[in-house]
Amino acid sequence: MTAPRPFNFSAGPAALPEPVLRQVAEEMLDWHGSGMSVMEMSHRGKEFGTILAAAEADLRELLAVPPNYRVLFMQGGGLGENAIVPMNLSRGGKVDVVVTGSWSRKSAGEARRYADVQIAADIGKTGVIPREWALRDDAAYVHVCSNETIDGVEFQELPELTHGVPLVIDASSHLLSRPIDWRRVGLAFGGAQKNIGPAGLTLVFVREDLLGHALSICPSAFNYETVAANQSMFNTPPTFAIYVAGLVFQWVKGLEYAGRRGLAAVEQRNIDKAALLYAALDGSSFYENRVDPSCRSRMNVPFFLKNEALNDTFLAEARAAGLLQLKGHKSVGGMRASIYNAMPLEGVQALVGFLKDFEVRHG
Amino acid sequence: MTAPRPFNFSAGPAALPEPVLRQVAEEMLDWHGSGMSVMEMSHRGKEFGTILAAAEADLRELLAVPPNYRVLFMQGGGLGENAIVPMNLSRGGKVDVVVTGSWSRKSAGEARRYADVQIAADIGKTGVIPREWALRDDAAYVHVCSNETIDGVEFQELPELTHGVPLVIDASSHLLSRPIDWRRVGLAFGGAQKNIGPAGLTLVFVREDLLGHALSICPSAFNYETVAANQSMFNTPPTFAIYVAGLVFQWVKGLEYAGRRGLAAVEQRNIDKAALLYAALDGSSFYENRVDPSCRSRMNVPFFLKNEALNDTFLAEARAAGLLQLKGHKSVGGMRASIYNAMPLEGVQALVGFLKDFEVRHG
Known part of the structure; x- marks a missing residue:
C-alpha cells in the first residue's frame, strides 16, 4: 500500500485525500478505543454524537456559516433535493430558475411538480452565463446551480439578488472548494460525493426564516424543519459517511499551500490547478474547452479532442499512465477532468504532461 | 487489532461481521487493483457496476427473490419509506395498517399525508399480535411491520391476505435474518443498518405490477418505477454502503452452523440465540420480557430489571464486561439486546452468563 496511487479524475463519487482513507482503514475495527467500528455505533450514542458535533463545528468554521443558518445532514443527493427544496420552500407558488447547464435544467423540471416554474434565463449553447434574468418579485425563491458538473460552468461570484427573493444554490460539485458569500444565499445544498465524502x-x-413552510405532502424525513429540530437525527443519518466527511473537514483545516492554510489554501490550490489545465488546453489546437473564460469551472473541466476518433486511444493511454476516469459525461461526450479538493497539483501537472505528450505522438 | 472485540448489542446501526470489517479496511486504498477506494469510484464505471450486480445477485439468491420482483437500492431509511411507500402505492386511496408497536404506528401517521388510513388492528399493551383485523376490500395495500425493533414483536409467519390486497412489510430490523414468503408479500423494505450494512x-x-402508480407529487428520486428503470442509478446511489452490504451477503452465503449453510445457517443460529436469551429471562424472577412468546422477536429482546434502580449499575457493569449498547429505547426504558445476524452465539452466551452473575450479586 506504499506505491503511489494513480490520479483519479472522477466527477463523483470522486477522489478522497489519501490520509483520510488511511485513517478510515486504521479505525475500521475500533474507533478511539470504543471497541466498535463507526458503522456499528448507535447514532444516539455518545461516540457518534461526538463525531457529528465535531463535523458540524468544523464545517461551520471552514465555511464561516452564520449562526442563523442550520446545517442539515440528509440523504437523497442533489436529485433528491431537486424535489425536497420546492416541497419545503415553494409554498406551492412561483419559482424562478436560471439554467446554466444540465443540473439546473433538471432542477427546473422537478420543481414543476410543486410550483409554477419560470426559466429566468438560459445559457443554451452560448457557453456564457446570461446577464439578463427575468425575475418575478413574488417568486418564493430563485434557483441556480453554482457549479455545473457536466457542463463545466461555474459562477465565479454568486448573484446579488435585490428584489427580496431568497437565492437557492445547488453547490454540489464545488461545495467546500471556496468560500460562500452567505449574504447572498438563503439555502445551499450539495451531495457529499465531490469534495466531502462518500455518496449518500x-x-x-x-x-x-425559510424553515416551517413545507407543503403538507413533504415527507417528515425530508422536512427541513423536522430535520433541524432533531439535529439531523429524525431518521438514522448516514453515520459512516458523516464520519468520513468529518475527517475530510479536518484535512481541509490542516492543508497548507502557498502560505495559506485551510479553506484559503484549498481555494488557492484549486485556482492554480484550474489555471494550469485551462492554459494547456487553450495553448493547443489539438484540444478544446468550449466554456467562456468568465465562467469556467475550477472543479470540472470538460474538453474535447478535435479528432474525436482518438478518444478511445486517449483514454486507454491515460489509464496506462495512471490517470483515471477521464471520460466525459455521456450527454456531452469527449473528456472531463474533475479536479476537486483532493486532487493534488501534481495530478494536474501529470495530466498536462500527458496532454502534451499525447499531442506530440498523435497530433 | 487481534484482541477479541467486545459484543455489541446495538439496535442499529449495529454490529457487522468482523471478517467484513477487515476486508473493508484492507481494500480501503485500492479495490481489486483498481487504484481506487470504492468511495472514489464513479457509480457508472465498470468497477462499481460489478459490485452492484454482485450484491443484487447474491441478495436475490439468499432471499430467493422471484424474477417478477425488482430490488432497489435507495436512500432515506425506514422513516423515508413511510412516505415513499404511500406516494408510490396508495393512489391517494385507502391504506390499512396493523399496529404492532412504535414503527407501524409511525408508518400509519406518515401515510395519512397521502391516503385514507385505517388502523386495522392495534396491539395496544397486550404484548400479543391481534388475530382479528378490520380490512377493507378496496384498500391499496395493507401495511405491517414484520419486526418491531423497539417493542421486540415479530411476526413468526407473515399474514396470508385473502382479499386480493397487496401486503407491504417494513422488514427493516429482521431483513436477511430468515426467509421471506414472497407469495404473501407485494413490497418489502428495510434500512440496511441492522443485518446488512451501514446506515444510509x-x-x-x-x-x-405495483410499479407505475406513483402520485404526481412523488419525487423522481423516490419513484420506484424511475429507480427501477435506472437500475438504482437515477441518482448517485450510496455506493460504499452497497459495497459493504455486498460483502455481508457474501459472508451470509458462506456461514456454516449446525450442519446448515447460508441463510438457513443464519436463521438457525438466530433461533438458537433467541431461545437461549429468552430462557434465561423467563427462568429468572429478576428480569422480565413482556412480549407474548408467540410473537417474540428473534432480533430485538427488550427486557427489564424488576428493580429498575439497578439500571445504571447494570449498564456500567455490562460495559465493563465487554457487552455494549444494552440500554433500552428511550420510549420504553429498561434494556434491549439486539442480536442480529452478526452476533455470534458466544455473544449471547456471554450476555446470559452476565445476567446470571449480575442477579447473584444484586438479587
Missing part, C-alpha cells in the same frame, strides 16, 4: 450524504444549509 | 442504504423489493 447530502448537506443542506438553510437560513432559519 | 435502504433496500426495497417490489412486485412489478
Whole structure:
C-alpha cells in the first residue's frame, strides 16, 4: 500500500485525500478505543454524537456559516433535493430558475411538480452565463446551480439578488472548494460525493426564516424543519459517511499551500490547478474547452479532442499512465477532468504532461 | 487489532461481521487493483457496476427473490419509506395498517399525508399480535411491520391476505435474518443498518405490477418505477454502503452452523440465540420480557430489571464486561439486546452468563 496511487479524475463519487482513507482503514475495527467500528455505533450514542458535533463545528468554521443558518445532514443527493427544496420552500407558488447547464435544467423540471416554474434565463449553447434574468418579485425563491458538473460552468461570484427573493444554490460539485458569500444565499445544498465524502450524504444549509413552510405532502424525513429540530437525527443519518466527511473537514483545516492554510489554501490550490489545465488546453489546437473564460469551472473541466476518433486511444493511454476516469459525461461526450479538493497539483501537472505528450505522438 | 472485540448489542446501526470489517479496511486504498477506494469510484464505471450486480445477485439468491420482483437500492431509511411507500402505492386511496408497536404506528401517521388510513388492528399493551383485523376490500395495500425493533414483536409467519390486497412489510430490523414468503408479500423494505450494512442504504423489493402508480407529487428520486428503470442509478446511489452490504451477503452465503449453510445457517443460529436469551429471562424472577412468546422477536429482546434502580449499575457493569449498547429505547426504558445476524452465539452466551452473575450479586 506504499506505491503511489494513480490520479483519479472522477466527477463523483470522486477522489478522497489519501490520509483520510488511511485513517478510515486504521479505525475500521475500533474507533478511539470504543471497541466498535463507526458503522456499528448507535447514532444516539455518545461516540457518534461526538463525531457529528465535531463535523458540524468544523464545517461551520471552514465555511464561516452564520449562526442563523442550520446545517442539515440528509440523504437523497442533489436529485433528491431537486424535489425536497420546492416541497419545503415553494409554498406551492412561483419559482424562478436560471439554467446554466444540465443540473439546473433538471432542477427546473422537478420543481414543476410543486410550483409554477419560470426559466429566468438560459445559457443554451452560448457557453456564457446570461446577464439578463427575468425575475418575478413574488417568486418564493430563485434557483441556480453554482457549479455545473457536466457542463463545466461555474459562477465565479454568486448573484446579488435585490428584489427580496431568497437565492437557492445547488453547490454540489464545488461545495467546500471556496468560500460562500452567505449574504447572498438563503439555502445551499450539495451531495457529499465531490469534495466531502462518500455518496449518500447530502448537506443542506438553510437560513432559519425559510424553515416551517413545507407543503403538507413533504415527507417528515425530508422536512427541513423536522430535520433541524432533531439535529439531523429524525431518521438514522448516514453515520459512516458523516464520519468520513468529518475527517475530510479536518484535512481541509490542516492543508497548507502557498502560505495559506485551510479553506484559503484549498481555494488557492484549486485556482492554480484550474489555471494550469485551462492554459494547456487553450495553448493547443489539438484540444478544446468550449466554456467562456468568465465562467469556467475550477472543479470540472470538460474538453474535447478535435479528432474525436482518438478518444478511445486517449483514454486507454491515460489509464496506462495512471490517470483515471477521464471520460466525459455521456450527454456531452469527449473528456472531463474533475479536479476537486483532493486532487493534488501534481495530478494536474501529470495530466498536462500527458496532454502534451499525447499531442506530440498523435497530433 | 487481534484482541477479541467486545459484543455489541446495538439496535442499529449495529454490529457487522468482523471478517467484513477487515476486508473493508484492507481494500480501503485500492479495490481489486483498481487504484481506487470504492468511495472514489464513479457509480457508472465498470468497477462499481460489478459490485452492484454482485450484491443484487447474491441478495436475490439468499432471499430467493422471484424474477417478477425488482430490488432497489435507495436512500432515506425506514422513516423515508413511510412516505415513499404511500406516494408510490396508495393512489391517494385507502391504506390499512396493523399496529404492532412504535414503527407501524409511525408508518400509519406518515401515510395519512397521502391516503385514507385505517388502523386495522392495534396491539395496544397486550404484548400479543391481534388475530382479528378490520380490512377493507378496496384498500391499496395493507401495511405491517414484520419486526418491531423497539417493542421486540415479530411476526413468526407473515399474514396470508385473502382479499386480493397487496401486503407491504417494513422488514427493516429482521431483513436477511430468515426467509421471506414472497407469495404473501407485494413490497418489502428495510434500512440496511441492522443485518446488512451501514446506515444510509435502504433496500426495497417490489412486485412489478405495483410499479407505475406513483402520485404526481412523488419525487423522481423516490419513484420506484424511475429507480427501477435506472437500475438504482437515477441518482448517485450510496455506493460504499452497497459495497459493504455486498460483502455481508457474501459472508451470509458462506456461514456454516449446525450442519446448515447460508441463510438457513443464519436463521438457525438466530433461533438458537433467541431461545437461549429468552430462557434465561423467563427462568429468572429478576428480569422480565413482556412480549407474548408467540410473537417474540428473534432480533430485538427488550427486557427489564424488576428493580429498575439497578439500571445504571447494570449498564456500567455490562460495559465493563465487554457487552455494549444494552440500554433500552428511550420510549420504553429498561434494556434491549439486539442480536442480529452478526452476533455470534458466544455473544449471547456471554450476555446470559452476565445476567446470571449480575442477579447473584444484586438479587
